[in-house]
Amino acid sequence: METNTSVCLPLLVMADKQKYPTGFGQHGVALLTVLFILVLLTVLSVYLIEDEYMAIRRVSNLRDYEQMYHMMTGSEQWAVKVLQRDMQGNTNDHLLEAWHNLLPETQINEGRMQAEVVDLQGRFNLNNLRSREDPWYALFQRLLRVLEIDEALADAAIDWIDADFDVSGPRGAEDPDYLSLTPPYRSANQAFGSTGELIWVAGFDDAVINKLEPFIAALPTVDAKININTAPIALLRALSPTILGEPAAEALAQGRGEEGYQDAGEFLGAAELAGQGDQIGPLIDVSSQFFEVRSRAEFGRLRGRLFSLLQKVGSTQQVRVIHRRRGLP
Template sequence: MSPKQYRQQRGVALITAILIVALASATAIAMVERQQLDIRRTANLLDNDRGYLFSLGAESWVRGILDTDRKDNKIDALAEDWAIELPPLTVEDGSVLGRVEDMQGRFNINNLVDNEGKISALDVARFKRLLQAFDLSPDLADAALDWIDKDADSTFPGGAEDGEYLGNNIPYRTANALMASPSELLLVKGFTYEAYTQLSPYIAALPERTNINLNTAPPPVLQTIAANIATAEAEAIAESRGEEGLNDVQDFLALPALNGRNVDANGLGVSSQYFMLTTHSQFGSSRGILYSLIKRPASGKITVVIRGQGAY
């Protein structure tokens, strides 16, 4: 082998060695980056699980508070212990904060039908009043009713059954069953996101018919109990009721602010069975929200009916 050939081979060997080192370095860097990503992902999952478990702990605490309240009080009002926002619980690397809301202070969308799945005219009228309180078309109540009633026929001119939805760009059918979440209204004819955003703090989708708790209902819901109650009048009713609440429906209907009002007492009450615990958790870089719908019957076990993360 000539000296020239020898130098050429040495050059090729050097280049090959450099390429091998470069490839090995690139592979090592990629492996380290992937490992770091996996470590961060695992840490986030662990932090998320910690938040979820602490939220379940908050559920247990709230069930205890509700059980004590059930034994001590025959009514439910805003001055009771369950209505006080839970103090922040700070633990290593994280915190949990929660609040409880009486869901029977809201209008239950599933009240639009009775226990046999037929129209509840009284509750349809109440829902129309709630819609009008936000300057929304009362016809939206008819469309919501058709969504949950058992038949496949539009009951009112403003209603909508399968034929209305099957013609959409993305076709679907009506549920013809009780709503599992008030967000189902976004699928109902005429309900825009803006309309839903206005209504969402005042509506619920509970798994059975429920009374409106007059002691916890906010002014827009109080406007539903009779015709032509203005916003200022509803606010006056809420102020007269106070946070301590009243002992029965008749005491509430006797408030001076309701003088001369024709109020149907059916579907009204001063106690509740359904409560929503909203828990916010933060651990490390993970943040979570857990919605827990709790049922507290007049007697027996207090249970969590639904849990949802991110939205109710």
């Protein structure tokens, strides 16, 4: 009988049977089983706790993200209201108006937010570039010259957006130039979607783009005029076919006063621009249609940025959001 029972015991107990009193083998098996179950339960508990923790983190991150995104779209809507009110109050746009310096860094409960509005018509619209005969082409060349960038790069920018495959000028570039690169790609042959797209255009490296970035925009229109009330000095200098000296451009900026130029005639009447009205007049305006709201928010562990393109619609006296882009914090 004893032999038959022993057959059912684990080998370990069988081997030690001679050393221990009868009955120890059964107790040992029970102990090992209990230990095994304990270990199993511990591993299971750790796994469940970790899973629960991850679920809580996920929900918390989602909540923080929602909160952060609402803060950014909130400042965007605030900009829409301010610009709408501005439209109803006056007909020009200048840097001393409420839309400029919209929202300084502000603490809101667990979060922090900040927003600024940039007048995109205080910049040169890359999508104005259509042909080498166009006055916008000459203006862009002058802007490059003022910024000490090779003015011939304007040719490659034109080729990037024009629909044909004819190379414009010595620094122009079309498909054959891009297809020979590694990796190969084609020219867009359509309007710039963003100024960042310049990195694909021949001759525009990081150094050139960083220098140029504060002075350019990629607007969903052609013939966007330069707002003389918001344009920086370098762009005011480039407006003149002879390129104005820095003191002359600074005098023109001073002429904005506290209310800005009320019309182009007032600007063109300045002594610095004598005799240049016919060339400069078609390129300028005193108000703008396109603005960018740059919102930054922080909530919990998350940080984000939102860039919203706004357009004033004169016929309805409304401001609408036409594009949103999320950016790095």
